[in-house]
Amino acid sequence: VKMLIDAFMQIEDSALRLSLYGTGPMAQSLHNYEKLDPRIHYYGLRPNTEIVEAELKAFLLVNPRPTHEEFTKYSFPSKNMEYMVSGTPLLTAKLDGIPSEYYSYVFSFESSLETDLSNMLRRILDMPLDELEDFGNKAKMFAIDNKNNVKQARKIIEFISNLR
Numbered sequence: 001v002k003m004l005i006d007a008f009m010q011i012e013d014s015a016l017r018l019s020l021y022g023t024g025p026m027a028q029s030l031h032n033y034e035k036l037d038p039r040i041h042y043y044g045l046r047p048n049t050e051i052v053e054a055e056l057k058a059f060l061l062v063n064p065r066p067t068h069e070e071f072t073k074y075s076f077p078s079k080n081m082e083y084m085v086s087g088t089p090l091l092t093a094k095l096d097g098i099p100s101e102y103y104s105y106v107f108s109f110e111s112s113l114e115t116d117l118s119n120m121l122r123r124i125l126d127m128p129l130d131e132l133e134d135f136g137n138k139a140k141m142f143a144i145d146n147k148n149n150v151k152q153a154r155k156i157i158e159f160i161s162n163l164r
Helices: 002-009 027-036 048-057 070-074 078-086 100-104 114-125 129-146 149-163
Strands: 018-021 040-044 061-063 090-093 107-109
Touching: 002 018, 002 040, 002 114, 018 048, 027 040, 048 078, 061 078, 078 090, 078 129, 090 114, 107 114
Parallel strands: 018 040, 061 090, 090 107
Antiparallel strands: none
C-alpha cells in the first residue's frame, strides 16, 4: 500500500483521487497521508455493498502486491477476480502465481519499484476512456465466462477423476 501511495503522489494531477479501503498494518498512518496529499482518502472498513459500489464507480482498481516475496510464486489474489468481475480495469503486480492467460485482461507491473508503478499509472491515465471501459468489460466477460464457479468446480472434478 505504501508503494501505491508513493507512486500516486508522484503524479501531479489535482483531479485524481486515491481511495483506500480496509485495514492492516498501515491503517493508522494512512490518516497522515491524507494530510500530506488531499487527493488521498482512507475509508477504513466498510460494508461490502459500499465497497462494490466504489469499485463500479472507480476509473481503475489497483492491487499492488509485493513481487519479491516467496509466497507470490503460489499466490493468486482473490481480490483480482473480484476486481475483474466489476468491469473496472485492474492494475496488478505481475505474480508467478497468476496464470499468463489473465495478463491479456489486466494491466500489470513487474517490479517493486514505486517509479515503475507510477509510470504504469501514468500510461493508463493517458489512455482514452472508451478504450479503458472496453478493456474492463473484456476482463469482466473473461472472468464470468471462463472462471465462474461451475467451470472451476468442473476442473476440480476432472482433476480428482484423473488421480484414480
